[in-house]
Amino acid sequence: MTDTTFATNPTAPAIEIRDLHKSFGSNEVLKGIDFHVDNSEVVCVIGPSGSGKSTLLRCVNRLEEPDSGQILVEGVDIIDPETDLDAVRSRIGMVFQQFNLFPHMSVLRNLTVAQEKVKKRSKKEAVEVARANLEKVGLGGREDAYPAHLSGGQQQRVAIARALSMDPDMMLFDEPTSALDPELVGDVLEVMKTLASEGMTMMVVTHEMGFAREVGDKLVFMDGGVILEEGDPREVLAAPQHERTQAFLSKVL
């Protein structure tokens, strides 16, 4: 299937957000966000719970419907009703806190189903891509297992492989290690580091400051629905400028 339904602009940033507002009922969780992620950039978003960071991430593929503002993915306005949202989504890999593997499908089927149904790949090609990605996340040979028989860390790595099997242009991570036992976090972060080193564009909502410092190109601190501070992760973590950033970091570091 060729994506003739919209034209991406190769020179545009991977993600560009302008004056984004979003409320849940009377609770305004995003109060005018301006934000962008360049190609091959790894942007980590941190902040206290309820700061709106997950909502911001979920707006990028419109799992949350923004109230106003603009979201451009590779230069394509995804709020425009004429945009083929399914086609855009198939180019944005998403990894959830709760993994969200399909429990009624084997690991292999989890990785091939969208390739076949959305990308219209042949079964043979889909299986090849799936096996390669399982190998990549260190789970080669687990094709026939069911999600319930895997540890949380393994499930999350399968979820990453599932997203990668769509050959996405960028990846969104929504607190990918927050639901994991501490000893399982490392394997998942390792996979994410590999992805980053290969030049994948990544937007990561996380509490892993070590990951942000080591891998991130940019760190964004959100609180109360606004971006309070952003910059080089090493600088922000070492010398936060805003007093709320200082207060937050003093609690988590």
Place this chain on the structure above:
Amino acid sequence: MPLKRSTRRTLGRAALYAVLLGVVLLLVLTADWATIRANFFAPAGIGNPFVGDWGTWPDLITVGVKNTLIYTAVAFAVGLALGVVLALMRLSPVAAYRWLATAYIEFFRGLPVLLVVLVMAFGIPIAFQGWTPPGGTVGAGVVGLILVAGAYMAETIRAGIQAVPKGQTEAARSLGMSAGRTTVTVVLPQAFRIVIPPLTNEFVLLIKDTALLFVIGFAADQRELTTIARDFMASSDTAGTSTSLIQASVLYLLITLPLTRLVSWLERKQQKAR
């Protein structure tokens, strides 16, 4: 001297058993066993398998049980399809579909099944003279069962769909699947797993509801189990006794009891899997 606590408990238990035994003995000794046997377990109907006498069982099974199972299976299969459509309509983003489905479900769940069967089998054919329902009057009666079963199953399936975690839909949509594709590939397969026990219950209810088709009046080879048992009260080797009704009861229980056991087993299994 006061009795020890454990002794008192044992004596109390013994008294309870004594009362039970007394009541059973009284019933056994005072019952008129000859009359009971003649009226409820007539040998002409029950037969004696040890000497190759099968009584009236063959007719009850090859006609009654067979037709009951056929009517149940048809009503369940079509009712299930109707239920899925209604459940999806209830969850539709289009408000008109939601209202239609809700109205339908509330309407048919609020009526006696017997009344719906009567309207379908007699009311509609009288209103539209010359039009014969598919499968004749029997078919019309089964349609009545379908209409009601569909309404109940729709609610069960809706609950099953809503029990599938929202993250499943989000994961499927984030991979680029359309809403329809997500429903078919991700949501419905999981919803059906959740609703297998309640749907099996619905199947048991339908088996029993086919007895309501009795009011239709059947050709001899179309009779379901209750109808043929009722006929045997009037004309058969056991006429004038309740024997055929007892036999039908046994046959119903042979089908329904394993199914209800299956339901509780499935429910326990699901509970553990959670």
